[in-house]
Amino acid sequence: MENKRILSIPGYGYMYETHSHSKESSACARDSAVDMAKAHKTAGYTGMILTNHNWGGNTSVSRELSWSDFLDAFFEPYYLAKRWGDDNDFQVFPGYEAGYNGTEFLIYGLDIKWMHDHPEIRDASVEEQFEIVHAGGGIVVHAHPFREAFYIKEIRLYPEYIDAVEGVNAAHCPYNGLPDNTDFNVKALDYAQRLGKVITGGSDIHNVNLIGGGMAFPRKLKNINDFVSVLKCAGADDYRVTDGTRVWDACGGRL
Ligand SMILES: [Zn+2]
Numbered sequence: 001m002e003n004k005r006i007l008s009i010p011g012y013g014y015m016y017e018t019h020s021h022s023k024e025s026s027a028c029a030r031d032s033a034v035d036m037a038k039a040h041k042t043a044g045y046t047g048m049i050l051t052n053h054n055w056g057g058n059t060s061v062s063r064e065l066s067w068s069d070f071l072d073a074f075f076e077p078y079y080l081a082k083r084w085g086d087d088n089d090f091q092v093f094p095g096y097e098a099g100y101n102g103t104e105f106l107i108y109g110l111d112i113k114w115m116h117d118h119p120e121i122r123d124a125s126v127e128e129q130f131e132i133v134h135a136g137g138g139i140v141v142h143a144h145p146f147r148e149a150f151y152i153k154e155i156r157l158y159p160e161y162i163d164a165v166e167g168v169n170a171a172h173c174p175y176n177g178l179p180d181n182t183d184f185n186v187k188a189l190d191y192a193q194r195l196g197k198v199i200t201g202g203s204d205i206h207n208v209n210l211i212g213g214g215m216a217f218p219r220k221l222k223n224i225n226d227f228v229s230v231l232k233c234a235g236a237d238d239y240r241v242t243d244g245t246r247v248w249d250a251c252g253g254r255l
């Protein structure tokens with residue numbers, strides 16, 4: 001299986017996977033977080049944000065656990081992958097994908113210790129989530145807003161409760177046997193541009209057969225807060241987004 005589809009984007013030499021899953025915390029994922037980190041490092045990524053399905057999504061962690069125990073189990077693969085990354089010049093950042101009956105959001109920038117002290121996020125509505133995540137210094141990105149799939153009963157949009165739109169989800173593009181759902185991205189890019197919000201891009205990758213999506217930056221990021229800071233006030237040229245074959249600017253303009 002081809003594993004090296006990383007585009008080299010002149011001036012943007014630091015590529016990050018922003019949407020990845022591992023089997024310890026996502027029931028639909030196939031490989032471990034450490035193996036995911038190894039695969040991304042081999043493929044040429046600088047780093048990876050692990051965004052496993054949370055308590056409202058397809059998590060493989062028991063929802064019966066106390067809040068603290070849930071968080072410990074849920075983020076264990078992140079810590080394992082980070083430890084491997086620290087020893088191997090590869091960055092692993094924490095995040096998660098919040099599920100609301102099939103509508104999903106990528107949450108970046110919440111400190112795990114902060115989450116322990118804010119269990120109210122567990123029962124938050126989409127509207128409350130926006131406030132709580134902001135209070136914790138994070139951002140909310142609507143993941144693949146126009147995906148149509150068996151687990152998504154209806155497309156629901158929350159333009160007032162998101163900071164950015166996942167305009168490019170590489171898993172919607174035909175590659176490695178994936179069906180051609182490129183139109184989901186076309187709609188998402190149009191949505192972001194109509195709202196005047198920046199876009200993100202990721203592979204929604206669930207196994208080590210990487211498909212090459214992600215975001216490329218002109219410098220190495222310091223940590224997840226650095227990623228969030230860049231997104232919060234990004235101009236078109238602050239980063240690039242790719243699905244593995246094509247490139248967009250931060251505002252969703254096709255290059
Ligand atoms: Zn999944």
Ligand SMILES: [Zn+2]
Binds near residue numbers: 019021097204
């Ligand atoms: Zn996902």
